[in-house]
Amino acid sequence: MSARTEPRQRPSRPARGGCPARGERGAVLITVLVLVAVMGVVAATILDDVRFGVRRALNMRLADQARWHLLATEDLARAAIRASWRAEPAISTLGSAWATAPQRFPVDGGFLEGAIRDGGNCFNLNSLVDGVPGRRLEANDAAVDEYRRLLRLLGVSPGQAAALANAAVDWLDTDTTPRDGGAEDIQYARRDPPGRAGNTLMAEASELRGVIGYSRALYRTLRPFVCALDSTAPAVLNINTLRVDQAPLLAALVGEGLALDRAADLIAARPAAGYRRAEQLWAERAFDEVALDAATRARVDVQTWVYALSSRVIVHDAYAEGSALFRLRPSGRIELLARRYGEDE
Secondary structure (H helix, E strand, C coil): CCCCCCCCCCCCCCCCCCCCCHHHHHHHHHHHHHHHHHHHHHHHHHHHHHHHHHHHHHHHHHHHHHHHHHHHHHHHHHHHHHHHHHHCCCCCCCCCCCCCCCEEEEECCEEEEEEEEECCCCEEHHHHEEEECCCEEEECHHHHHHHHHHHHHCCCCHHHHHHHHHHHHHHHCCCCCCCCCCCCHHHHHCCCCCCCCCCCCCCCHHHHHHCCCCCHHHHHHHHHHEECCCCCCCCCEECCCCCHHHHHHHHHHHCCCCCHHHHHHHHHCCCCCCCCCCHHHHCCHHHCCCCCCHHHHCCEECCCCEEEEEEEEEECCEEEEEEEEEEECCCCCEEEEEEEECCCC
8 A cells, every 4th residue: 555645734833913022022121221221321321411500600600700800899999099099199108099909898708919019110111112002113222221230130141141132132122133142933933833023013022032032931920020011111110119029120211320239228228208209319328429410310109000900709609810901090990901811821
């Protein structure tokens, strides 16, 4: 008998609409988990951006508030200067209302602090030249000699002092011919990065750092004794507000006839209430054998005409620092000459 062959059966397929196979269910689960993880990362990133944006907006608001407080210190400084002038229009001393230790005033979330000093007790770097800014500026030989003396009194050698003075003149003057030891555009163009001489008045004393020959250490030594006023006129020293450590300014002004230690002694020995007239200083025995011309005598006064304000503010987490320069007119009007945000270099 022949064997019967059983028909081969096909594997059964799941009915349409039924449950997926076990492998497909695992793939779907993994996909869902990945989507949840990605959404979590996206949500966390968005929240971080929101928090950062809120913090940045708060910091900007606090910084703006701190700057407004800095402007408020200028109003306080004007009030102190005006009160001093009204009390003593003819003289200004270290006992005047403005000449106090740094004053601190509380504000919401912090404090503001300011101090005023005589802004005219300095050597005006812009006086190294004469002329009209924007047109022609040329060396002022008398001021150059005074500046050299100041540099030597601060420990600079005579040769280096001459070169540094000439370099500062070349930075200011409008010609293109370098002085001995100085530098003009051609020398500044060779620097890395290349540059040019200013060829106009300095806006602030920190420009001196860009002048060839002036190192950071030298600038730090010079900074307490120099300034950049808004004209080529030499600064007028107030003998009543000069400090003993500022004796080099007086000695450099007078010249070889007044030694540095003698200048310091004169400042230390001035009357407690200050001189009433500048002529009282020139009548001191230290000047008996010193030839003083009218220009030198006119460089000393008993009133302060330029005031420098240094201020700082802390409001919550915000900190701001700034400075301002004022000029007092004989009429009592106070003008803002300059304003700077940030630390004085």
